[in-house]
Structures are given as C-alpha cells and as structure tokens.
Amino acid sequence: MAKKLAIIASKGxxxxxxxxxxxxxxxxxxxxxxxxxxxxxxxxxxxxDMSLKVSPLGNPAMPMPVPVPSIVQIIPxxxxxxxxMMQRKLKKKGVASVAELREICLKSDVELIACQMTVDxxxxxxxxxxxxxxxxxxxxxxxxxxxxxxxxxx
Amino acid sequence: xxxxxxxxxxxxxxxxLPVLKARKMLNEMSASxxxxxxxxxxxxxxxxxxxCKMTGNPLLSSEEVEGKLYFIIEKGA
Numbered sequence: 666m667a668k669k670l671a672i673i674a675s676k677g678x679x680x681x682x683x684x685x686x687x688x689x690x691x692x693x694x695x696x697x698x699x700x701x702x703x704x705x706x707x708x709x710x711x712x713x714d715m716s717l718k719v720s721p722l723g724n725p726a727m728p729m730p731v732p733v734p735s736i737v738q739i740i741p742x743x744x745x746x747x748x749x750m751m752q753r754k755l756k757k758k759g760v761a762s763v764a765e766l767r768e769i770c771l772k773s774d775v776e777l778i779a780c781q782m783t784v785d786x787x788x789x790x791x792x793x794x795x796x797x798x799x800x801x802x803x804x805x806x807x808x809x810x811x812x813x814x815x816x817x818x819x
Numbered sequence: 820x821x822x823x824x825x826x827x828x829x830x831x832x833x834x835x836l837p838v839l840k841a842r843k844m845l846n847e848m849s850a851s852x853x854x855x856x857x858x859x860x861x862x863x864x865x866x867x868x869x870x871c872k873m874t875g876n877p878l879l880s881s882e883e884v885e886g887k888l889y890f891i892i893e894k895g896a
Contacts, residue, residue: 691835694842695873759832759860761839769839 668692670699671813673806677709679717679751679763684819685710686766692815693773701770702806704780707819708787710767711779711794717763718748771797778805823855823891824848830859830887837863838870841892845876848894853879856890863888 670692674685685707689699703711710717721727722738727747737743755762761769770777777798784800810816827844829837837858844854856867864881867890871878875895882889
C-alpha cells in the first residue's frame with residue numbers, strides 16, 4: 666500500500682509556500698498519496714493570484730546584502746524589494762516557482778484541501794481559488810492523518 | 820558509461836526538479852528501458868538514489884564528470 670503524507674500549510678508567505686508544495690510534489694513522485702490541508706494564511710496558496718511576499722521584518726535570519734535595522738524595514742517598498750530579490754535569486758538558482766510546484770501537485774493527484782472554517786472566517790469566495798481543490802474541516806484532515814506515515818505542520 | 824534509451828539534462832535546475840523530471844520521464848517509458856539523467860544539483864547525489872530505492876526503479880550507475888552527475892536509471896517492472 667502506498668505511503669501517505671499529510672501536511673497542514675498555515676503560512677501564506679513566499680518562503681512559507683515552498684515546503685508544502687515541494688514536499689508533496691516530491692512525495693507524489695516517490696509514489697506517496699499526499700494531501701495538504703490549507704488553513705489560515707495558508708489559504709493564500711490556493712488563490713488564483715497568489716502574489717506571495719517575503720518580509721525581512723520579524724525575520725532576523727533572512728540573509729540581506731547589507732544589514733537593515735528593523736526600524737528601517739517598515740519603510741514602504743522594502744518588503745516589495747525583498748520579495749523581488751528573493752524571486753530573482755530563486756530563478757537564478759534554478760529553483761521551481763511556487764506556481765510550478767503547485768501545478769505539479771495538482772497533476773500528480775495531491776489533494777489540496779481548503780479549510781472551510783477559515784475560508785468563511787476571511788470571507789473568501791470559491792471563485793478566488795484555483796480549480797481542482799476540495800474543502801474540509803478538522804475531522805477530514807485527522808481522518809487522513811491518522812493513517813499517514815508522515816504528518817507535518819508548516 | 821552504460822547504454823540508455825532516453826536522456827534528460829537538468830543542468831542548472833535545483834531540488835526537487837531533477838526528481839520530478841525523472842518521475843515524469845519514467846512514467847512515459849516502458850519497463851527495462853533506461854534513462855540517463857544529468858544533474859548539476861549536488862543534492863541529487865543523495866536524492867536520486869533515494870528516489871530510485873523508493874520507486875523500485877534500479878539505479879544502474881552514477882558518476883561525476885567535470886562537475887556534472889550522470890545517473891542511469893532503469894524503469895522497473
């Protein structure tokens with residue numbers, strides 16, 4: 666029987682988007698049955714238009730070309746600059762884009778589940794999300810996770 | 820270097836693309852056909868053997884020539 670991977674994706678940042686899609690697409694390539702449950706800010710990863718960002722603010726471990734004090738990081742445009750820099754680096758190093766990994770997940774039958782409670786909480790519309798996803802709640806995730814070989818909260 | 824039927828060059832691509840591209844190609848091949856996979860991602864040195872082991876596609880050879888990794892993978896039954 667196929668191994669199973671269950672992931673909770675709770676982050677909606679550019680850097681937070683990589684682990685769930687990367688691990689699930691690779692798991693599918695290894696023959697796993699994989700499901701990702703998107704909750705809270707993780708729901709951004711199911712949007713048609715993701716426009717994900719990365720912020721150095723509150724993230725002291727983020728490598729910067731020059732040290733930028735926290736007080737300066739609140740300047741408008743700094744987040745956009747950091748995002749642009751990260752995206753350029755990802756491309757230069759031959760790392761797949763988040764959209765590409767998400768597409769591979771869909772094509773390799775990784776089930777992408779939107780947490781219905783947080784969809785309602787944030788008043789998101791189903792038309793905001795990509796096609797091919799499903800909806801569910803805590804029990805939906807736990808049922809699958811109870812049989813999973815690997816369970817991750819990201 | 821062993822003979823092969825198909826080749827993919829993933830030079831310049833990083834984890835997990837070599838594995839994902841190998842998977843896609845193997846899906847299109849028939850059993851006992853051989854794939855030569857070329858990688859520059861040094862993580863592939865561990866990742867490709869792990870992929871082969873988990874998917875039952877034997878890794879026939881792996882070698883490094885001038886900074887590139889060459890794997891020969893046989894499609895399992």
